[in-house]
Amino acid sequence: MAILVIAEHDNATLKLDTAKVVACAQAIGADVDLLVAGDDCSAVVDAAKQLTGVRKVLVADNAVYGNGIAENLGDLLVSIAADYQHMLATASSLGKDVMPRVAALLDVAQISEVVEVVSEDTFVRPIYAGSALATVQSLDAVKVMTVRSSAFDAVANDGNAEVVSLDGVFNSAVEFVSQTLTKSERPDLGAASVVVSGGRAMGSADNFAILEQLADKLGGALGASRAAVDAGYVPNDLQVGQTGKIVAPDLYIAVGISGAIQHLAGMKDSKVIVAINKDPEAPIFQVADYGLEADLFDAVPKLLELI
Template sequence: MAILVIAEHDNASLKLDTAKVVACAQAIGSDVDVLVAGHECGAVVEATTKLSGVRSVLVADAAVYANAFADNTSELIVGIASDYEHILAAATSHGKDMLPRVSALLDVAQLSEVVEVVSPDTFVRPIYAGSAMATVQSLDDKKVMTVRSSAFDAVANDGAAVTVSIEKVSDSLSQFVSQSLTESERPELGAASVVVSGGRGLGSSDNFAILEQLADKLGGALGASRAAVDAGFVPNDLQVGQTGKIVAPDLYIAVGISGAIQHLAGMKDSKVIVAINKDPEAPIFQIADYGLEADLFEAVPQLLELV
C-alpha cells in the first residue's frame, strides 16, 4: 500500500508539519514516499531523506515549482498519482489550496483535517468546530487527505531514504508577481512549543506589547483570537482558531480570551493551557489546566517579573 506525502517547505528548510504528516502516513501503511516540489531546494531534500520510515523522496526541482503554486503542484501530483492509494498533505493554507484541486482532478472526495487513523480506509476528523468527532470511511480507490498535524507527533530524523528525480514539469498558467512575508525572530506559530495569545480584552494593538515581552521571555510565539484580529489589534497571520491556525504547543497561555468555540477549536489540544481572565464565567476556564481570575494588566506584568 503506497502512500504519498506532500512536503511543506520554503525551498530552504523543511516544515515540521511534514514530519507529522509522515507519522500519520505510517499509521496507514509502511510504504511512504515524500514529494518535494520546489526550486534549488537541496537542503529540503536532504532533510526529507532523514525522516524516519520514508522509503523514497521524489524530487521535482524546477523554477515552475519555486513559489508552490497549487495549480502547478496539483498537476504534478496527479501525474504520479497512479502509483499511490493515499495522498496526504498538512492541513495548512498550502495543503488546503492544493489537495482540493488534486481530488477534483482525480474525481474523488477529499477527507479534511484527519486527526486519527482507524484503518486504511477509515479516519476520524472533527466536525462542528471540533465539538464532535466523526468517523468516516472512504470507498474511493484513492484517498486524498489533509492532516491536522497537531494531532500527530513528528517522526524522528534517523532515516536514510533514497531520492528519485521527477522530470515531469507542469505548464504554468500563473505568473509570480511578489509576496509579502512577516519576518520575526520568534518561532513560527504552528511549530512553537510555547504560545502566548491575546484576545479582545487587551483593548488595543499597543497593549499587545506586554504579551510580546512575555512571549520573548518564554521563547514562544505570539497568537491572537479572531476577535482581536477582527478589531485590528494584530495581523491575521497570528489568528488561532477554526478559521486561523491550529496549534498544540506544550504551553498555551490565553490572556484576555473568553474562550469562544471558534478559538477553542484551534488550541484545545495544547499540552498545558493557562488562562488569565477577570471574568470567572469565561468558557476558557472550563478547558484550562490552570486559571487565574485577575486583571491581565496587573497579572501579566507580575508574571514578567517572575520569568
C-alpha cells in the first residue's frame, strides 16, 4: 500500500506546505504519491515531481478542479482511495473542506491536525486549543488525515518522480461563482520566516501601520490576534490562532498581544518568540524567549530606528 498526499497550490505555484506534508508521509513509512488536481497546472506538476521521496505525481488537469471545489476533489479522491492506506492534506482551508467529505464518503474517521507520527496507524494531535496532545490510533482501512504543516520540516527538491495522468473527471452540481483574493507584496503568512503580529492594544487600524513598517523592514508577514481582527483593525486572513492560521516562523514578534490560549495555539511552535507588552502579567511572557515590558507605541518606533 502507499500514501497519497494532496498538493496545495494555486494552479501556478506549489505551496511550501505540500513539501511539509510529504515529510509527514515519509515518517509513516510507505511509498508516497502526490496528487495535483487543478486547471492548466503544468508548472505545479514540474515542481511537485522534484520533491524528494515522491514516487509518482498523479495529475488531474481539468477546469472542474481549478477552483478547489470540495465536491469535485472529494469524488476524485474517493475514486482512487482503494490504492492507498493513507490520504493526507495540509490542515488549510482546502484540506479542512475536502478531507472531511472524503472521510464521510469512505465511512472512516478523520484524524485532524496531526503533529507527530508514532507509527503507521498511531498519530499525535493537539486538543483543547493546543494545551494538550492526544495520541490516537486508527484501525480504519484508509486513514484520512490533515497535517499541521508547521510541525514538520519541508523535504528537499532533488527528486524526479514519475508523472501519471488521471482520466476521470468528476463534476458536481456545485458551481463556482467568484473569489476575492488579498494581494500583498509581503510573504504569505503561513510560509513567512518572520511574522509581526498585533493585538487589541494596537487601538485602531491606523496604528497597524507601524507594524507594517516593522514587518517590511524584517522582510516578514503581518499577523494579528483574534481580538484585533474582531475589532476590525485588520482583515481576518491575517488572524493567527486556533481559529485562524497556524504559523511557526523562525521569528515571531507579538506586539500588544496578551497571549490568550486561542492565540498561543497558533504560534507557540515558533522558533524564537519576542513579546512586547506593558502588562508584566501578560501570559504571552510565559512562552516568549525574549520579553520587553514597555508601551508598544514607544518600543516599536525605537525598534524601527535601530533596524
